[in-house]
Amino acid sequence: MTAVTLPDQILEGPVPKHRQLRDVLARLAVPGEAIPSERDLTATYGVSRATVRKAIDTLVYEGLLQRTHGLGTFAIRPRLGTQLHLASFTQDMHRRGMVPSTRLVSIRREVPPDPIARALGLGPLDRAWSLRRLRLADGQAIALEDAWYPVSLLPDLDHHDLESSLYALFQNQYGLTIDGAEQTLWGEAATGDVARLIACPEHTPLLVFRRVASAGDRPVEYVLSWYRGDRYEVSMSLGSEAAASRAMVPS
16 A cells, blocks of 8 residues: 655644644545554654654544554544544544644633532532633634533643643543543523634524533543534434434534
8 A cells, every 4th residue: 555645844833743743644644545654754754753653642542543463554434423423522623624723711620510510420529620612623613612520530631731632631641531421412592701702693503512421430521512503513313223423514
């Protein structure tokens, strides 16, 4: 098979080198074709083997690359169904050929409201991270997220980059792989801070998702997400035993 060519450069700057390399590989990966070896990538970009491995590991986790023993690492077609349903926003947008970005609005350590504490299996005095982020695709505001994460599981969350995939961060830094979730969807109109932050007129239709996600039997995330109804739609494929849903953003 023909390996993809990589004309981009990895430069010193505010974006970590492993993220730059990850973005290069994601843009140029062609399903069924091998990417260059770790040794070649190290030589081409003048980065460490650890940087190369971190970039590739992230893409393997996101479902864009697959390692085949004895053959190399290959780009693969996006997975659909339940796997896609559990994907983070970053993974979802990459799989649709869009460039995701995130703006951190706020992070605080607080005692969550009772319903959220119960959903996360927390006691009445246990604290959680309250995290608000604005999610964009190709530079357009798509969604606002208000999320809660147990401090006991993620003690130094505020010291990490919170403007990329949290699910990849949870796996790489804390050994927590999100592998299950319960999600509810409803509609409401945009008002107040939500309308202001996602830059839409008051009363714009929104899709609202409530998700409680877990790693094994440990609840890790409680999140409310408000998606612009004019930029985001949900398609569902229903079967006799299960339903798989996927979210699509118009180009």
